[in-house]
Amino acid sequence: MRNRKLRLLSLFLATVMMLGLLAGCNSSGGDDKKSNGGGNKDSIVIATMSETPSLSPYDHNATAGSYMNLLTYSTLFNTDVEMNPQPNLVESYENTSETEWVFKLKQGVKFHNGDEMKAEDVVASIEYGKTCAEVNLYNQCVETIEAVDDYTIKITTPGPSAILLNHLCHHGNAIVPKKLLDEGHDFASDPVGSGPYKLVEWKRGDSVEFEAFADYFDGEAPIKHMTWKIIPEGSSRTIALEAGEIDFIVEVEAMDYDRLAGNDEVAIYEYDATEHNWMMLNNEKPGLDNVNVRKAMDCAIDKESVIAVALNGMGTAIYSQAPNNMPGASEENVNSFDAEQAKKYMDESGVDPASIEMSIICSNDTKKRAAEVIQANLKDTLGITATIESMDLATYLSVTGEGNYTASIGNYTSSDMVSFLVGVFHSKSINGSNKTRLNNPEVDALIDKASATIDATERDKVLQECVSLINTLTPQVPLYQPVNFRAYNANLQGVEVSPSGTLYFEDVSWK
Structure with missing residues (x-):
């Protein structure tokens, strides 16, 4: 698990959820949803106000899209709760000169289609990202990238770079199978990466459903079924959480803060945003x-x-x-x-x-x-x-x-x-x-x-x-x-959000 600092404004003792909440979650998508007692609930319903413009990591630079990309794709590095880049798909790395970086990749990383990630996939993905107008500002510091062997890549930068590792955290540098890129695969509607979740169904304008990827390189996520509901109106998100129809709100309506903070079945995570x-x-x-x-x-x-x-x-x-x-x-x-x-x-x-x-x-x-x-x-x-x-x-x-x-x-x-x-x-x-x-x-x-x-x-x-x-x-x-706030069922644990808004749902579980 990542080392993050948990800062909760209000965290109340968890209570066993009523049968009505169970029924509400079942109606929102997902399979056999159990009660959340004893940590055996295996589903979550998340409310967000805006629908992603795409499920491809290369077609957008929107926060709503980034939430989806974090679930289905992986990058060479990711940011921790202090917003520092940390190795993700990378086992080790070395800055061998002012302009040359060598990265050793983790072995055995599987894509959702069952293929193993290798250096050629990394090279193809980053080179492809450089051609995409929405995200290529995050890889312009990559002058060249080459595969040294199956698990080693070398990146050269135009000059000394203070931002390369930060940029390698961005979804515009997500790694996908070279074979699918060569075939012209539509990642916008069928994301295939090595992230902790796989797409089940995207009902445009309504919801996006995922299931945990059993072969995720960092261990299968404890919550097996996840549904994101698109609820544009803030008070409607609040009502849905109170009614047990959802378990987590990404964008909390500020006008409802006091009301949620007074609910002992709701936890609120507060953070000073860089937004x-x-x-x-x-x-x-x-x-x-x-x-x-x-x-x-x-x-x-x-x-x-x-x-x-x-x-x-x-x-x-x-x-x-x-x-x-x-x-x-x-x-x-x-x-x-x-x-x-x-x-x-x-x-x-x-x-x-x-x-x-x-x-x-x-x-x-x-x-x-x-x-x-x-x-x-x-x-x-x-x-x-x-x-x-x-x-x-x-x-x-x-x-x-x-x-x-x-x-x-x-x-x-x-x-x-x-x-x-x-x-x-x-x-x-x-x-x-x-x-x-x-x-x-x-x-x-x-x-x-x-x-x-x-x-x-x-x-x-x-x-x-x-x-x-x-x-x-x-x-x-x-x-x-x-x-900024995140509000959620108080029986959830492992919720940590960085000042830039990054949250890794594969670390979240039910108590």
Whole structure:
């Protein structure tokens, strides 16, 4: 098992679940579901608000998709609860020079189709990932990869790399059978990896069902049957947990926190997330391409009110363009909530507020509540009229990625600052996760310099300089970092979540 620190806000004594809960779980999918007494329950039903856009690890860069990929695929490394990369499919490794890494693979690792994983599968998978626009920013530090023998690979990087191991944790570098890649297998609907679970059925718009992979290299998962229910509305997820229809909520409705915390059959896991939430602004659109307009918006928005309305007060206001709980963070050159300064920036921009066309896209209720506060602030302080548009997650990701929008409430999660900056602000991520479409050579150069700086102290200095510069450019409006929660049946154990939101369900079991 992985060494993670468990931080529970409320963990109550477990009680034997009523027969009604058993029946509720049976109705949600899975086979013979037993009572959870004595650790003999072998199924779990999980509620999440958003459906994955794909079951392939290469077709998306969405959190909802990452949850699914962690179940069915494995990567060379994965992150622990402190967000440090740890060997996963790798037995041992050595950085043999500034640009050369040699990795010894674990032997006997089986794919879901029964084939053994070998070096040729690793080479083919990472080379394929490099061709996929949604994820290739996570393997651009791999200049070449080759199989030395059946269980040894060698990777060369363009220069010294401080991020290679972090990137090898990303689902975009998941390992799949070379034979299936060569055959053009559809991993988007039929995932075949070496992860702890195998797909049983995907009922689009409703649920995704999995079963434990008996030959998983790290030992078969204790929970044999798993169903993910797609429940977009937050209070409906809460009601389902209270009624015993589900066992676990991934995204807890903040407005229901007190209610769940007072339920002695529910446990709550709280963690300070690296998830950085903002109002994305398309810097290529008229008006929004003016830095003073963007600064005016940043100063006009009352982020504490956003948190109160959207999160029931459970978050931290953010003024920097990057997360505040990662090495390399900087508050230099941030804008503060100041209505008079907002008006000054607007005057200096020379842009008529009435000329700015702005529709704020939202993909869930929390974002919509945030957008309502922003809408009022922009109108009252700057005279900017904004509309609010609801959109499902898959459409939202496509529209914002392509730049066919003006504004949107969004977020990004990463386990390290370099990866965050590459994903959100580097020009090579335009048409992917750089949704503001910021294209600044100085920003790119500083991110690249940090990526190649091995010494952590020196790297943090470069990162702080970079974040300070991005704060000056104000490509988007930072809003908050949430205090995130997972809520679940108190008879579950082994729940540990990293600040980046990673949870390994193969470590979860019933008491």
